Amino acid sequence: MSTIGFIGLGIMGGPMARHLAAAGHDVVGFNRSPEKTRALVNAGGRAAGSVAEAVAGADVVALMLPDSPDVESVLTDGVLGTAEPGTLVIDFSTIRPDVARDLAGQAAEHGLRMLDAPVSGGQGGAENATLSIMVGGADADVDAARPLLEVVGKTVVHVGPAGAGQTVKAANQLIVAGNIALVAEALTFLQAHGADLPAAVEVLGGGLAGSAVLDQKAQKMLDGDFAPGFRVDLHHKDMQIVTSAAAQAGVVTPLGALVAQLVAATRSAGDGGLDHSALFRTIARLNGDLS
Known part of the structure; x- marks a missing residue:
C-alpha cells in the first residue's frame, strides 16, 4: 500500500x-x-x-x-x-x-x-x-x-509522452461541448415542431445520433435541471485550452471556435456555476425562449 x-x-x-x-x-x-x-x-x-x-x-x-x-x-x-x-x-x-x-x-x-x-x-x-x-x-x-x-x-x-494526456483531454472536451450544443439545438428544434420529446429522445438514442451526452443530458435539459456535475466555468476554461493548443499547432477548428463562443456566452449570461448542459439555456435565449 x-x-x-x-x-x-x-x-x-x-x-x-x-x-x-x-x-x-x-x-x-x-x-x-x-x-x-x-x-x-x-x-x-x-x-x-x-x-x-x-x-x-x-x-x-x-x-x-x-x-x-x-x-x-x-x-x-x-x-x-x-x-x-x-x-x-x-x-x-x-x-x-x-x-x-x-x-x-x-x-x-x-x-x-x-x-x-x-x-x-x-x-x-x-x-x-x-x-x-x-x-x-x-x-x-x-x-x-x-x-x-x-x-x-x-x-x-x-x-x-508528457502532455499527451492533456492533449487527449482537450479533444474530449471539444467533442463533449460540441455534442451538448447539438443536443440543445435538436431539442429546441423538436420543441418548435411540437414533437413528443421523450419519444424523440428515445428513438434518437437508438440510432447513430445516440451518445453518452444524449443519454445523460437530454432529460436534464428538458427538466430544466442544471445542478452542476461539471460546471460551465470549467468547460469554458477547457475550451480556451482547446483553442489555444489548436492555434499553437496551426490547426483550424471552426466548429470548436463556435462552440467555445457558445460556452463563453453561457458563462457571460451568469450560468457559469451551472452544469455544462446549461448550453441549452443559451440556445433557448437565441430563440427568444428564455429571458
Whole structure:
C-alpha cells in the first residue's frame, strides 16, 4: 500500500481520494477549504494543514486542481521542495498541454516522476470510480501508477509522452461541448415542431445520433435541471485550452471556435456555476425562449 498526498478534494478529487483510502492506501489530503477534508477523514484518510505536510513522506502525490496556474503554484511552491526524489506525481487536473510538458521537465530536474492523467466522466464517474483516464508520461511511470489509477477509473489508457494526456483531454472536451450544443439545438428544434420529446429522445438514442451526452443530458435539459456535475466555468476554461493548443499547432477548428463562443456566452449570461448542459439555456435565449 502507498502513502498518497492528495491535493484538491473538490467535486472530483474528494471521491477519488476516498476510493484510494477505501482501497487501503494511506491518503493524506489537503484542500484550501479545510472542511472538505472531513469526508476523507471519515473514510479513513488523514487531513493535512498544508501542501508540504501532505507531500512529506508520500510515495505518490496526486493533484486535482482547477487550472494551470493552480497546478503550477502547488507544484513549484509545495511539491518540488518537499517530495523525496523518486516520488511519483500524478496530475489529474485538466491543464494546458504545454504547461504539463514544462512541469514534467521541472519535476524531472528534482528527481520526481510526473504523469499528466486528466479524467473524463464528471462527478458521477468520480463517485462511482468509473472515470476514463488518459495518461501522458514514461512507460515505467505509467506502469507504476496503473494500480492506483485503476482504483479510481474504469478505462485507463497510456496515450503518449508528457502532455499527451492533456492533449487527449482537450479533444474530449471539444467533442463533449460540441455534442451538448447539438443536443440543445435538436431539442429546441423538436420543441418548435411540437414533437413528443421523450419519444424523440428515445428513438434518437437508438440510432447513430445516440451518445453518452444524449443519454445523460437530454432529460436534464428538458427538466430544466442544471445542478452542476461539471460546471460551465470549467468547460469554458477547457475550451480556451482547446483553442489555444489548436492555434499553437496551426490547426483550424471552426466548429470548436463556435462552440467555445457558445460556452463563453453561457458563462457571460451568469450560468457559469451551472452544469455544462446549461448550453441549452443559451440556445433557448437565441430563440427568444428564455429571458
